[in-house]
Amino acid sequence: xxxxxxxxxxxxxxxxxxxxxxxxxxxxxxxxxxxxxxxxxxxxxxxxxxxxxxxxxxxxxxxxxxxxxxxxxxxxxxxxxxxxxxxxxxxxxxxxxxxxxxxxxxxxxxxxxxxxxxxxxxxxxxxxxxxxxxxxxxxxxxxxxxxxxxxxxxxxxxxxxxxxxxxxxxxxxxxxxxxxxxxxxxxxxxxxxxxxxxxxxxxxxxxxxxxxxxxxxxxxxxxxxxxxxxxxxxxxxxxxxxx
Numbered sequence: 001x002x003x004x005x006x007x008x009x010x011x012x013x014x015x016x017x018x019x020x021x022x023x024x025x026x027x028x029x030x031x032x033x034x035x036x037x038x039x040x041x042x043x044x045x046x047x048x049x050x051x052x053x054x055x056x057x058x059x060x061x062x063x064x065x066x067x068x069x070x071x072x073x074x075x076x077x078x079x080x081x082x083x084x085x086x087x088x089x090x091x092x093x094x095x096x097x098x099x100x101x102x103x104x105x106x107x108x109x110x111x112x113x114x115x116x117x118x119x120x121x122x123x124x125x126x127x128x129x130x131x132x133x134x135x136x137x138x139x140x141x142x143x144x145x146x147x148x149x150x151x152x153x154x155x156x157x158x159x160x161x162x163x164x165x166x167x168x169x170x171x172x173x174x175x176x177x178x179x180x181x182x183x184x185x186x187x188x189x190x191x192x193x194x195x196x197x198x199x200x201x202x203x204x205x206x207x208x209x210x211x212x213x214x215x216x217x218x219x220x221x222x223x224x225x226x227x228x229x230x231x232x233x234x235x236x237x238x239x240x241x242x243x
Contacts, residue, residue: 068218103203
């Protein structure tokens with residue numbers, strides 16, 4: 001549930017205005033025009049079971065917020081080094097916060113999923129033709145951020161016709177999604193971890209409205225497996241970040 005309003009908090013000498021209360025993060029506007037994301041221990045799922053594809057908070061896992069932030073910091077800094085446009089500025093693990101550049105959404109927000117295995121909502125929709133866990137070739141799909149309608153998938157043509165995303169922007173979005181997902185997939189593979197799917201968010205940043213990766217890159221946004229066994233978000237952060 002979105003909660004917008006002039007609620008102010010102090011962070012050191014900075015005055016922060018709460019502008020959005022999300023499922024897993026709260027968003028504050030800083031005096032310098034940037035934004036602060038405050039990570040929470042809530043994760044998406046249903047009936048107490050974690051599901052990155054769910055559109056509601058399913059459970060609370062102690063330490064999930066900081067674990068998600070550590071992984072987000074790691075991957076955002078890796079992507080920035082590779083020249084991938086993102087909204088990331090810096091992070092404070094102790095305070096469970098990440099400072100980001102302001103970004104505008106596509107419409108009321110879209111999510112982009114890159115799939116390497118047929119699991120989750122993909123198999124629920126296409127189970128007549130797909131087999132559970134079958135390989136997929138970096139399949140990209142876009143969904144609308146719309147809790148009321150269960151985050152419906154939307155096609156390239158519909159995005160263009162409804163004025164949410166132009167066909168040229170869709171092409172950039174798809175290429176960025178596959179490139180970013182490939183980098184993360186390769187990084188996980190170094191630890192013997194296989195990425196099944198990942199959910200990303202994009203927005204426009206800067207005066208030139210450059211399409212950039214926003215939000216977070218954490219275990220709560222992906223399904224990853226090791227030796228055929230699903231890895232919980234907290235455990236994933238430990239495995240990736242351990243020396």
